[in-house]
Amino acid sequence: MRLSELLRFVTGSLIGARTRTLLMLLAMSIGVASVVVLTALGEGARRYVIDEFAQLGTHLLVMLPGRSETTGGAPPLFGETPRDLTLSDAMALPRHRSILRVAPITVGNAPVSYANREREVTVIGATHAFFPIRHLTIGSGRPLPMIDPERAVNVAVLGAGLRKELFGKQRPLGKWIRINDRRYRVIGILSSGGQSIGRNLDDLVIIPVAAAQSLFDTPSLFRVLIQARSQEDIPRAQAAARDTIRERHDGEDDVTIITQDALLDTFDGILRALTYTVGGIAAISLAVAGILVMNVMLVAVSQRVAEIGLMKALGAPDRQVLRLFLIESVVLAGSGAIFGLAIAGLGILALGQLFPSFPIAAPLWAPLAAVAVALLTGLLFGILPARRAARLDPVRALSRR
Amino acid sequence: MIELRGIERHFQVGDERVHALNEVTLDLPSGDYVSVMGPSGSGKSTLLNVLGLLDRPDSGSYRLDDVETTTLIEEKRAALRRSHIGFVFQAFHLVPRLTAADNIGLPMMLAGAGPRARGARVREVLESLKLLARAQHRPDQLSGGQRQRVAIGRAIVMRPALLLADEPTGNLDRHAGSEVVALLESLNASGITLVIVTHDPAIGRRARRQIRMVDGRIESDSVDDAPV
Incomplete structure (x- = not known):
C-alpha cells in the first residue's frame, strides 16, 4: 500500500470517529503545548538573568576584601583579620595592559537632605570610571569628574527618584545638598528607570570615593570593579589583579575576585536545569496523552473488529493490519503535536504581548523534542492495540454482527 | 481446481469438543456452481472458512490450484486469499x-x-454491476440489494477464481435476493467457481451441484445436470 493512500485511509478512519479523535487531539496538543510553553518560560528566565548581567557591565571582575573561598587549610585559630582593600590598592591595578578600567567603591547608608526634605538612601563612593563600567547614563549635568581618586571633592550625582523627592520641580544642578551634615554640590542626575539585578538605581547618591571614605570614616573599600579589556583578557586581568594585591599585601592572597562569567555560568546552569526539569514535568502529560492514545486505539480496534476481519479476508496480511493501526496512532499523536505547537506558538505570542520586558522564547530543541516524544508515545502506545488488531481471528471477527 | 482430502476441524466450546468438519473430502473443478445446505451447526460455514483460507484445518489436505x-x-x-x-x-x-x-x-x-489502475478497474466493476450512479454513495445511502452488489463488486475486483458466498441473501428481501443470486450466477457463467452457503432451499436448488452437510459430514453431494 502506498504511503499517501495509507495516510488517506487512516485519516478517513480517524475522521470517522470524530469525537474520539478530537478528544485525543486535545489531550495530545495540551501535552505538547505545555512542554513548549514551560520550556519557553524557563528559557525566558535564563535570558532575562543573562540580560541583567550584561547590563551590569561587560568583561567585569569584582574584587572583594577578605578571602571567602575555602582554602582547604585548617580553620584559622587566630581571627584572620584581612588587610583592608584600600584606595591605593585599587589605583595600582590599571597599570596592567589587560585591565581597561577600575572603579573602587564604598557603600553606606546616610540621610540626604535638601532644604527641609530628608531621605535615607544608599550612598555610593565611586570614581568617574564607575559610570562607563556600570553603563550608567546621565540624564542631565555630568558624571563625577575625572580627578585623582584620592581627592575628596564634595560633589554628588543623584538618582532620578531621589532628585524628584528632594527637589520636586526645582532645578537641582548646582544646588547644595547635605549628607550627614556635610555639604555636596549636585553636578548630575542619572537618567531614570535604571535597574540592576533588582536593585533600583533611582534612590541613590554617588559621590567621589575619597569623600565617601571620609564621610563613613573607613579606609577600606567595599569592593573594586575591574573591567578587562576584552573577553580573552578576563583571566589575565584576574591573575594580574591578584598578583598586584598579593605584592602589596606582603604576599598574602587576601581578596576574593569574582568574575562575572563565573557568576553568569552558575545562573545559566541553574536556569537551564530548571528549564529541563519543567520541560520534563510537562513531558509527563505527554506520557499521559500516550496512554490515552492507547485507550482510544483499543476502543477503535474493538469497534472495528468486523473491518479488521474483512481486511484479513480481503488478503491483508497481519503485518499490514499492524502497520495500519500503528500509523493511525502515530498520525493521531502527530496531528495532536502539530495542534499543540500551534497552541504553544499562540501562547508564547500572547505572553510576549502581556510581558514585553520578559524575553520569552522557546529554545529550538523544545518543539522538536515535544513532537518527537509525542510521535514516540503514539508509536509505543500504539503497539499493543495494533498487535491486538493484527492477531484477531478473522472468522470470529467476521461472525460478530 | 480445489481438492479437499480428509479435512478435520474441531472446536472447543466450553467443556464440549465440537467436531465441525469430519473427514471432509471434496473436489471442486474450476467453474463449478455449488450450494452447501444443512442445519445450523452442520459445519457449512466452517467448510466455507476453510475453503476461503480464513480457517486452518486440524488435519487433512487442501490443494488450491495444485498448491498445498x-x-x-x-x-x-x-x-492466496487476495x-x-x-x-x-x-x-x-x-x-x-x-x-x-x-x-x-x-x-x-x-x-x-x-x-x-484502481479507478479504471473499479469503474469497470461498477458498470458491470449497474452501480455507476451510486459510486460516490456511502453504504448507509444504499439499499440492501445495492449494498450486497457493492460487496460482490469488492469480491470480484481482484478477478478471483473462487467466489465464496455465505448466506448472501439472508439480509435481503425476496426481490433483492433473487437479483443478487442472478448476479452471482452470471459471474459463474463467465467462469468463476461459485460456492453458496444457504438455508434457503429455493436458492440451494438452483445450483448445478448441491451438497448437504450434517454434523460436519457431507451427507449428500448431487449433481443436477438439468439446466436452470
Whole structure:
C-alpha cells in the first residue's frame, strides 16, 4: 500500500470517529503545548538573568576584601583579620595592559537632605570610571569628574527618584545638598528607570570615593570593579589583579575576585536545569496523552473488529493490519503535536504581548523534542492495540454482527 | 481446481469438543456452481472458512490450484486469499465511512494498486454491476440489494477464481435476493467457481451441484445436470 493512500485511509478512519479523535487531539496538543510553553518560560528566565548581567557591565571582575573561598587549610585559630582593600590598592591595578578600567567603591547608608526634605538612601563612593563600567547614563549635568581618586571633592550625582523627592520641580544642578551634615554640590542626575539585578538605581547618591571614605570614616573599600579589556583578557586581568594585591599585601592572597562569567555560568546552569526539569514535568502529560492514545486505539480496534476481519479476508496480511493501526496512532499523536505547537506558538505570542520586558522564547530543541516524544508515545502506545488488531481471528471477527 | 482430502476441524466450546468438519473430502473443478445446505451447526460455514483460507484445518489436505495450502505460512495464505478468493457475506461488511467505489477498490488498495489502475478497474466493476450512479454513495445511502452488489463488486475486483458466498441473501428481501443470486450466477457463467452457503432451499436448488452437510459430514453431494 502506498504511503499517501495509507495516510488517506487512516485519516478517513480517524475522521470517522470524530469525537474520539478530537478528544485525543486535545489531550495530545495540551501535552505538547505545555512542554513548549514551560520550556519557553524557563528559557525566558535564563535570558532575562543573562540580560541583567550584561547590563551590569561587560568583561567585569569584582574584587572583594577578605578571602571567602575555602582554602582547604585548617580553620584559622587566630581571627584572620584581612588587610583592608584600600584606595591605593585599587589605583595600582590599571597599570596592567589587560585591565581597561577600575572603579573602587564604598557603600553606606546616610540621610540626604535638601532644604527641609530628608531621605535615607544608599550612598555610593565611586570614581568617574564607575559610570562607563556600570553603563550608567546621565540624564542631565555630568558624571563625577575625572580627578585623582584620592581627592575628596564634595560633589554628588543623584538618582532620578531621589532628585524628584528632594527637589520636586526645582532645578537641582548646582544646588547644595547635605549628607550627614556635610555639604555636596549636585553636578548630575542619572537618567531614570535604571535597574540592576533588582536593585533600583533611582534612590541613590554617588559621590567621589575619597569623600565617601571620609564621610563613613573607613579606609577600606567595599569592593573594586575591574573591567578587562576584552573577553580573552578576563583571566589575565584576574591573575594580574591578584598578583598586584598579593605584592602589596606582603604576599598574602587576601581578596576574593569574582568574575562575572563565573557568576553568569552558575545562573545559566541553574536556569537551564530548571528549564529541563519543567520541560520534563510537562513531558509527563505527554506520557499521559500516550496512554490515552492507547485507550482510544483499543476502543477503535474493538469497534472495528468486523473491518479488521474483512481486511484479513480481503488478503491483508497481519503485518499490514499492524502497520495500519500503528500509523493511525502515530498520525493521531502527530496531528495532536502539530495542534499543540500551534497552541504553544499562540501562547508564547500572547505572553510576549502581556510581558514585553520578559524575553520569552522557546529554545529550538523544545518543539522538536515535544513532537518527537509525542510521535514516540503514539508509536509505543500504539503497539499493543495494533498487535491486538493484527492477531484477531478473522472468522470470529467476521461472525460478530 | 480445489481438492479437499480428509479435512478435520474441531472446536472447543466450553467443556464440549465440537467436531465441525469430519473427514471432509471434496473436489471442486474450476467453474463449478455449488450450494452447501444443512442445519445450523452442520459445519457449512466452517467448510466455507476453510475453503476461503480464513480457517486452518486440524488435519487433512487442501490443494488450491495444485498448491498445498495447509502448510503455508499465514502471510502466503493471505496472498492466496487476495489473488484467488472473493468473499460475499450475509452482513455485507462494507466499511461504512467509504464510498461504494472505495469499498470496491479496497482490496486493490490493500494490494498496493495505484489510484489510476484502481479507478479504471473499479469503474469497470461498477458498470458491470449497474452501480455507476451510486459510486460516490456511502453504504448507509444504499439499499440492501445495492449494498450486497457493492460487496460482490469488492469480491470480484481482484478477478478471483473462487467466489465464496455465505448466506448472501439472508439480509435481503425476496426481490433483492433473487437479483443478487442472478448476479452471482452470471459471474459463474463467465467462469468463476461459485460456492453458496444457504438455508434457503429455493436458492440451494438452483445450483448445478448441491451438497448437504450434517454434523460436519457431507451427507449428500448431487449433481443436477438439468439446466436452470
